[in-house]
Amino acid sequence: MKIRIAREFWTSKPGIALLGAGVLVFFVCAGTFLYYYLHFSHMIDARLSSGQVFTNTSRVYAAPRRLVPGEPLSQAELTSTLLRAGYQTGDAPNDVPSGVSSNVPGMAGTFTAHTGSVSIQPGSGSYFAGSNGIRVEFSGRSIAHIFSLESKSALSSAETEPEPLTNLFDSAREKRRFVSMADLPKVLVDAVLSAEDKRFFEHGGFDPIRILGAAWADLRHRGVRQGASTLDMQVARSFFFSTERTWSRKLAETMVALELEQRFSKQQIFELYANEIYLGNRGSFAIRGFGEAAQAYFGKDVRNLSLGEAAFLAGIIRAPNRYAAADRKPERGVEARDRVLTQMVENRSITAEMAAAAKREPLRLYRGGGDTSAAPYFVDMVKDHLLGHLSEADLTAQSYRIYTTIDPRLQRAAVEAVESGMKAVDAQLKRRYERWRKENVRLKKNEPVPQAQVALVVLDPRSGEVRALVGGRDYGQSQLNRALARRQPGSAFKPFVYAAAFDNAVEGLTPVLTPLTIVKDEPYTFQFDGKDYTPNNYGQEFYGDVTLREALTRSLNVATVHVAEMVGYQRVVDIARRMGLDPSIRATPALALGAYEMSPLEVAGGYTVFANSGIRADPQFIRGVLDSEGQWLERTQPHTRRALDPRVAYEVSNILEDVVNRGTGATVRSRGFAAPAAGKTGTSHDGWFAGYTSNLLCVVWIGFDDNRELGLAGGASAAPVWAEFMKRAIALPDYANVHGFAPPEGISVISIDPETLQRATSLCPVTRREVFLLGTEPTSFCEKHGGAAAAVMQAQSGAPTSPGTSDGNPTGDPQGAGGATDPAEKKKGFWHRVFGIFGPGKKKP
Numbered sequence: 001m002k003i004r005i006a007r008e009f010w011t012s013k014p015g016i017a018l019l020g021a022g023v024l025v026f027f028v029c030a031g032t033f034l035y036y037y038l039h040f041s042h043m044i045d046a047r048l049s050s051g052q053v054f055t056n057t058s059r060v061y062a063a064p065r066r067l068v069p070g071e072p073l074s075q076a077e078l079t080s081t082l083l084r085a086g087y088q089t090g091d092a093p094n095d096v097p098s099g100v101s102s103n104v105p106g107m108a109g110t111f112t113a114h115t116g117s118v119s120i121q122p123g124s125g126s127y128f129a130g131s132n133g134i135r136v137e138f139s140g141r142s143i144a145h146i147f148s149l150e151s152k153s154a155l156s157s158a159e160t161e162p163e164p165l166t167n168l169f170d171s172a173r174e175k176r177r178f179v180s181m182a183d184l185p186k187v188l189v190d191a192v193l194s195a196e197d198k199r200f201f202e203h204g205g206f207d208p209i210r211i212l213g214a215a216w217a218d219l220r221h222r223g224v225r226q227g228a229s230t231l232d233m234q235v236a237r238s239f240f241f242s243t244e245r246t247w248s249r250k251l252a253e254t255m256v257a258l259e260l261e262q263r264f265s266k267q268q269i270f271e272l273y274a275n276e277i278y279l280g281n282r283g284s285f286a287i288r289g290f291g292e293a294a295q296a297y298f299g300k301d302v303r304n305l306s307l308g309e310a311a312f313l314a315g316i317i318r319a320p321n322r323y324a325a326a327d328r329k330p331e332r333g334v335e336a337r338d339r340v341l342t343q344m345v346e347n348r349s350i351t352a353e354m355a356a357a358a359k360r361e362p363l364r365l366y367r368g369g370g371d372t373s374a375a376p377y378f379v380d381m382v383k384d385h386l387l388g389h390l391s392e393a394d395l396t397a398q399s400y401r402i403y404t405t406i407d408p409r410l411q412r413a414a415v416e417a418v419e420s421g422m423k424a425v426d427a428q429l430k431r432r433y434e435r436w437r438k439e440n441v442r443l444k445k446n447e448p449v450p451q452a453q454v455a456l457v458v459l460d461p462r463s464g465e466v467r468a469l470v471g472g473r474d475y476g477q478s479q480l481n482r483a484l485a486r487r488q489p490g491s492a493f494k495p496f497v498y499a500a501a502f503d504n505a506v507e508g509l510t511p512v513l514t515p516l517t518i519v520k521d522e523p524y525t526f527q528f529d530g531k532d533y534t535p536n537n538y539g540q541e542f543y544g545d546v547t548l549r550e551a552l553t554r555s556l557n558v559a560t561v562h563v564a565e566m567v568g569y570q571r572v573v574d575i576a577r578r579m580g581l582d583p584s585i586r587a588t589p590a591l592a593l594g595a596y597e598m599s600p601l602e603v604a605g606g607y608t609v610f611a612n613s614g615i616r617a618d619p620q621f622i623r624g625v626l627d628s629e630g631q632w633l634e635r636t637q638p639h640t641r642r643a644l645d646p647r648v649a650y651e652v653s654n655i656l657e658d659v660v661n662r663g664t665g666a667t668v669r670s671r672g673f674a675a676p677a678a679g680k681t682g683t684s685h686d687g688w689f690a691g692y693t694s695n696l697l698c699v700v701w702i703g704f705d706d707n708r709e710l711g712l713a714g715g716a717s718a719a720p721v722w723a724e725f726m727k728r729a730i731a732l733p734d735y736a737n738v739h740g741f742a743p744p745e746g747i748s749v750i751s752i753d754p755e756t757l758q759r760a761t762s763l764c765p766v767t768r769r770e771v772f773l774l775g776t777e778p779t780s781f782c783e784k785h786g787g788a789a790a791a792v793m794q795a796q797s798g799a800p801t802s803p804g805t806s807d808g809n810p811t812g813d814p815q816g817a818g819g820a821t822d823p824a825e826k827k828k829g830f831w832h833r834v835f836g837i838f839g840p841g842k843k844k845p
Helices: 002-011 013-048 075-084 099-103 186-196 208-221 231-240 247-263 266-276 289-298 307-315 320-327 330-346 352-360 376-387 392-397 408-438 490-507 548-553 557-567 569-578 589-593 600-611 646-662 714-729 787-796 830-838
Strands: 058-061 065-067 109-114 117-122 134-139 142-148 158-160 164-168 174-176 278-282 285-288 401-404 453-459 466-470 518-521 526-528 531-533 544-547 615-617 622-626 632-635 640-642 678-683 687-692 697-703 747-752 766-773 821-823
Touching: 058 376, 075 109, 075 117, 075 158, 164 376, 174 289, 186 231, 186 266, 186 307, 186 330, 231 247, 231 266, 266 289, 278 289, 278 320, 285 289, 289 307, 307 330, 307 352, 320 330, 330 352, 376 392, 376 401, 376 466, 376 622, 408 453, 408 466, 408 697, 408 714, 453 600, 453 714, 490 548, 490 557, 490 569, 490 589, 490 600, 490 646, 490 678, 490 687, 490 714, 490 766, 518 548, 518 557, 544 548, 548 557, 548 646, 557 569, 557 589, 569 589, 600 615, 600 646, 600 687, 600 697, 646 678, 646 747, 646 766, 678 714, 687 714, 697 714
Parallel strands: 058 401, 174 285
Antiparallel strands: 058 164, 065 158, 109 117, 117 134, 134 142, 164 174, 278 285, 401 622, 453 466, 453 697, 518 544, 526 531, 615 640, 622 632, 678 687, 687 697, 747 766, 766 821
């Protein structure tokens, strides 16, 4: 009876209509499912099966590191450097890494560690692709020998693979260090599974039990409150979807997760997860994957993580931005670690005793995991340069490798120097504000002490390559790159005025000026273009008649304007432009005191002329750009040109040595930097110091973004930061070989009497050496101590008439020519005794 009724219903019009509707719904659902299945399948093919899993982003690399025998570097430090550069251990094929990471088309290379040596073989993705491998042998914690793997011959030096700085043109700037499943320690895998998906190796892409539990929790709270995503679903979300919490997104994640299970093994899916998972920010960079997180948070390779460290990394997955600040709020990090350790005990991954021991250990986070070598301001310069040649869409779709000039070790030294030096600046500003409050200087109520900003630029003066760059105190707070901001350089511009003065002798112009030329240093009003210009000296101190050497060493403003007036303001402009400075500077008296704005990078470029024997080296920060096919899109060579006679450059450098040794830059010496160096302070609204050794040039600027008065001289603000950087720099093997500045041919170094400024005779009780362009030396001998007669008698006795010269060429070390004095010998010769009856004259104190 019931069967007959049912048959009659399904053959009736309502039954047929209902059946048709059901069939229609089935086909619509099947079609919808098929559509999305094919759609998601195409997404997976395009993203994960095309060989472009992690490589569809441009990466920025540092400069290669040079290795030399005798350099203090341990085997462990070298292998750590190679791992950071993307090398793999063992004899893996150069072109196909293991697991899913084999999707990367061409790895950096491989290395094999032996007892006391490391063999390194570049791969097809190396900066040195096609080059022979090397073997580095160690003796203790130093490099003993370097050999070519092909010829077996010893090498005097070698370069290692550039380290990656960051990825560019993602949703955020990222740092990632690729790892394979074999690289991940068991404690980390167990910690992740316990915290995120304990049934990962059992389910088929989603866990119904977890989903039902999460759904019930969401219904009770009337919203999406609890996550139930499996690792497969998290991989789907990371690669294809947003983090929006909706059921439609969950459904899409589930479909993709099911397809991933059909395409890849569990190990491959976990490897994708391990390299893609977001684990917070360190400094200004997003940390992606456990490989980078192990280095950023603990300063170690992922394979060396302890149980507690692995639990911490697994624990911060849930809320990475909250726990990423664990170095400032350690209780948060301990909370995340202990939670996962408890879960691992519940899942029987570890024993309760192991968990208790791990919980007792202090959580020591690596403080070097921020921006110490990442150079965020420098990376912004690279990005802006590339966008001038390539579109952002191209850079996102392509896998460009951008090789830069930055030295990570110098960058770390620069960041440390800024942190150390700016603490002293903050303390000086705080004392000044406290003094103002005591003196009832009008300040706003509860006005805080303002925080000054800083820029530091380091160049190789021979090539112009930027080795380190700091554009501010905290990139996270302000992305303004002060290394490119234009401000008045003040007295840091004065060396260009004196270069123009000394260049007159080269060009055959008058007046011929030398370091001994006398100028007036006293209050004076200059007339220019129908207007008065009355400069003042720092501290309102004046010294009367001074030599050009003293004027620059003491940074005397009035005397320097006199020099510029004697040379001609337009000629100073012409020389400055020839040396690469801004063509917008104008020929006015204020020019001599650095009134026209320049950036620290521009000032550094100008100073390369002094540091590089008159040759200008244009600043550059990119060595080359490779596309995904390994073809060079851009290859940069140093751009240098002759800008100044080498003799003139040496004269200026020689005086700038005096600035450091006994002048306004003497703070450098008091801070413990003792190597040969030259430099110049600058004080405008801001503080400057520009200086160099034989192999590095560094410019430091300190001031306020709103251009208010800093109130600190360059010697008290910028020079200490410079000294702190240089002390760290010369401790590095590549920059330790610092030597004095050798005079070029055509420079004459003679002894003079500092009182009469004439050639010294053997009767002069005190002498000092001075440098001149050959032919511009003083011709008269010290009239106060024997004059020409003494010189003739010296010649007859066979003694040189001009100590320190030989046929016009210098002999001996001319360093510190302006400050060195030579007391007369106690034992006098015959002619000295004869002329000594007239008295030695009054000795200048």
